[in-house]
Amino acid sequence: MSSSPRYLPVALLGACLLPSFAFADSTLTGDWGGLRSQMDADGIRFTGDYSGESVYNTHGGLKRSARYSQNLKLGVRFDLDKLLQADNAGVVQLTINDRRGNDGSGDLVGNRLPLQENYGGLYTRLTELSYERTLFTPDLDVKLGYMAMGNDLGGLDSGILCNFMNAGFCGHPLNMSGGSGWTNYPNARLGVRVKYSFDPAWQLRVAAFAVDPESNGNSSRAWNITPKHKTGTVVPVELVYKKLDGLPGEYKVGWYYDSSDAKRIGSNEEVAGRGGHYVLLDQAVWQASDLKGQTLHVFGQAAAASSAASPFSKWYSTGVVLKQPFASRPNDTLALGFGRAVPNPRSREVQEQNALANGEDFPNLGNAERLIELSYGYQATPWLTLRPDVQYIMEPGAFSGADIDNALVVGLQVKAAL
Template sequence: MSYRHASFRTPFALAPLAAALLALPGLAAAADTYDTSTLLGGFNGGRASLVDQGITFRGDYVSETMGIVDGGLDTGTRYTQQIRAGFDLDMGKLAGWDGGTFRFTLNDRRGRSTSADLVGNRFPIQEAYGGQYTRLSEFSYDQKFNEGKSYFKLGFYAMGNQFGSHTLLTNFVNAAFCAHPLAMSGNSGWYNYPTARWGGEFAEQLTKEVNLRAGWFQVNPNLAGNNVHNAFRPGVSGTTGSLFPVELTWKPGAGTLYPGVYKFGAYYDTSRVAKKGLDTSPVTGRDGAYVLVEQKAYTPGTNADIGLVAFAQYMESDTDTAQLKRWYAIGGVWQGVGHRTKDRIALGYVGADINNRLVDARRATLANAGVPTDSPLYALTGAEELYELSYSFQVNPWLMLRPDVQYITNPGTFAYTQTDNALAVGLQAKVTF
């Protein structure tokens, strides 16, 4: 995630967008008996017909309006949005390549950052902020074979869609909870959606419950952040090395009332980078290891979708090169509120420890500048922490509204500043086209 400001060129509100789309001839989803799962409907059966032929179109919109009501650097509100569009080509139906799929995705982000403008913290309050422009996010081919037990994927895509993914946490708004520990991308050449790079992977279903996945991905900083000039230049120069991830997934209890997902992963990045801290000499290699857990903890009846799913995360990164030395999170998601079986309540805590070498280097800088040792500037915190509570209101199959509350403690940790704890409130909206 980048905190650099982006111009706010194409904002629009959710209600006017929906009204305008529904006003178009033949696009009223409620009247379309072929498809009510998307805003645009099934085009009188045309959409389903294309799927039968092997062509599936995808599209969605996310908006996040989050404001600071207490603490931080200033009070106020910021809005950001993401529009994603793409298609999948089923090569089994189109060309007889059973199990093969071509995927193509474009992504557009606009808006301003609540964290950058109003708080200055490391955990982005809006997960949809970062890379505020239109970009190519995927052009790939994947293939299943060996009766679906074996799989490979090649192309230009976001490796975080395949590795280190904790999809239960998409029930939150802050990027610290959004599907991946931030320590992965914060400490190495690992990149998550919408940042794509060249790479490939292979996965094997070892048993009914156990899957092993390994891959190779290009490390190229010129394809990340707000580098708009390279948005459609997948071949741009700047490669610094390769990143090799490996992940073992264990899914006990699949098909029962109490399923679980346990992921054990690690990566090695061959890039040559400067050490963190007082010694900034170059070193080759960055690495990290993680555990991601989610487990159904309580089911009140016979519907496996209803009840509480608990989650936890832990990650360690190498001391020489990491900014976020340790990462840890815990919480739960409850689905089913009264008769609203699709609504969800999510509550979680996440924290990240700054590398002590960075703190020592900052204190040395203050001393060299002649700052008295009794100055409050030396009272540097060791970890930023976040508490978040959200309610996902599933209005219908294609519209979700998510009121959200976040409380950030020690928000100045990674900026080496003393900043008041911040209280953020706001709304996320998701529309599937």
């Protein structure tokens, strides 16, 4: 069967509806009577993902109660090599995202590190419209268009950190987006990303993206690709090493600079430019001799942002993830992590000065918010993952300057491939 425009309306309908008749092994919505696999062979691939995250604060924080948030992502990938029957014609990616729900951190705990990684930007939006192909040599890959820079930079490619539900782990060090024009999914901007592979183990990634703060979290800008008010350009540079022999590993060293002007914290003066740097690692340190899939991974993150203009100056995390914790559960995971988020001392000084000016006492707070998280990923079906989760938040008011008791939060994450 040759490719044809008649596929598009039929496939869009299939992507949005959840048929009850039969489910394929890998997706909830199945193969659409064979249409989905035929379209994929012809160069049109539809994808969809749902995540729902429920949290309940059992102790400390602001109050005992529960909150739920969800994320729905629908995408279509056009393989132009197949569709145009041409060599190296490239790939076009279109992605739409919708988020709904309530904020567990803001409503229940009062902390900075979001308990639910899928909370924020509660509206339907365009999250990617990009074109990608190799250029001059197979080792040079170029991608340009409207996209989140965090899709390709700033996080671990292995995805190991999304065995957790807290946004402090799953995704990217939060001080990147908290103190510069860096954008993580689902916030997207116009930009270009280049990857050059020196060999299978080493790769250099460089990008440039428009900085448009007025569009962040703005539902009226949900479908606008061009910036509303461009303040500058953010340029990240990242060196990647992947250990391919023996126990696998991934290591990243990155630096970024945002040319936008920003107010110096605690002053009316402006700072010309903001930047930061980071180190990320994921290394398998043990593998069972009699069970190939049972491996223990150690991960780590360290990131620092501009001390003049970023309210979130440093982030550190480390932890372990055990894959296949039981012989009978080959796709399950057990994860334990610790994170430490350091507020900018300038922000603390401003909070203290404001309290004293109003005749109020300023609480004796620790110098960082800390997080311990334990989760178990249960692969219920090939397309459904259930993740019971426990988070303990220490010094929840470290960023707000409030005296809040440590909080113990239990939760459940549900992920489904549509």
